[in-house]
Amino acid sequence: MIEMELTTLLQALGDPIRLQIVGGLADGEPRACGSFAHLGVGAPTISHHFKVLREAGLVETHVQGRERLNTLRREAIDADFPGLLDSVLEAAWPMKV
Amino acid sequence: MIEMELTTLLQALGDPIRLQIVGGLADGEPRACGSFAHLGVGAPTISHHFKVLREAGLVETHVQGRERLNTLRREAIDADFPGLLDSVLEAAWPMKV
């Protein structure tokens, strides 16, 4: 059971790059960190943002081969903060999510 | 029409003191800055947090006598980001809001 603090989660979502990452994972498909190379920042920075997202409890990562597959912890988030993630995604990408 | 950026709003809410302030205004009643003196930080800091909340479009302030009355811009927030504020408040104070 991962500890989820509301302000930590909000702060994690309150960064454009991290919000893009969360949006990119919103369909539920696991994705490697490399899938987010298009966001305009380097690999170390992407790695840092994933760490923040993991520590906020938003994302989990498991190693597969030489990549790390990241998934949005949607059920856990919804359990702790019902409706929050959905309204954030809807606010960021109306009609799309 | 005040410009409301999603990440700015999330970042504004992602601070414990500011979340307390927003929670304190959630009943819709206007409140003076002094009503938040119990939050453990000094008056200049409270004033700074109100500025952040104002710039995020979460709160509006108007002068009445020698105090400033602050109100949550609930309709505007709901119009731009439906359901978001409610789920944040519910996550922070379950059953209460």
Next chain:
DNA sequence: GGCATACTTCGATCAATATCGAAATGAACG
């Protein structure tokens, strides 16, 4: 084994930000 791939960690830098005390503003009140 040796090399490429996919990330992470380290160390540094630079920009934001949370906080405070002191001073400024501005309204109310005697």
Next chain:
DNA sequence: CGTTCATTTCGATATTGATCGAAGTATGCC
């Protein structure tokens, strides 16, 4: 008018945070 009260602004400090390049780690491939 001088004082008090409510809040803001200013200036300083200290912490956090985003970013990068370089080096480290671990896996897969030849």
